Amino acid sequence: xxxxxxxxxxxxxxxxxxxxxxxxxxxxxxxxxxxxxxxxxxxxxxxxxxxxxxxxxxxxxxxxxxxxxxxxxxxxxxxxxxxxxxxxxxxxxxxxxxxxxxxxx
Numbered sequence: 516x517x518x519x520x521x522x523x524x525x526x527x528x529x530x531x532x533x534x535x536x537x538x539x540x541x542x543x544x545x546x547x548x549x550x551x552x553x554x555x556x557x558x559x560x561x562x563x564x565x566x567x568x569x570x571x572x573x574x575x576x577x578x579x580x581x582x583x584x585x586x587x588x589x590x591x592x593x594x595x596x597x598x599x600x601x602x603x604x605x606x607x608x609x610x611x612x613x614x615x616x617x618x619x620x
Contacts, residue, residue, distance in 0.1 A: 540570030574600035
């Protein structure tokens, strides 16, 4: 079965699409957050999580394994509907398999 997730961070659009049955959740990233006007990533994410009970993925923004893991663990505590999003590679092209494995534990 196909599931539709909106790749947005605009709170007005999240509120609108959250009411649509076809939309099963939302995925964000630091670039979308900045574009939507977020000044504080954690605070803005918290506001999104108050708008919808549907799954929301919030991406780590660190670029090294240690900080990605630390951020991922913090993000996972933000709510029951939060999913931690990790890029497959960092900005240097290094595979982040260690981060993904650690956070999956």
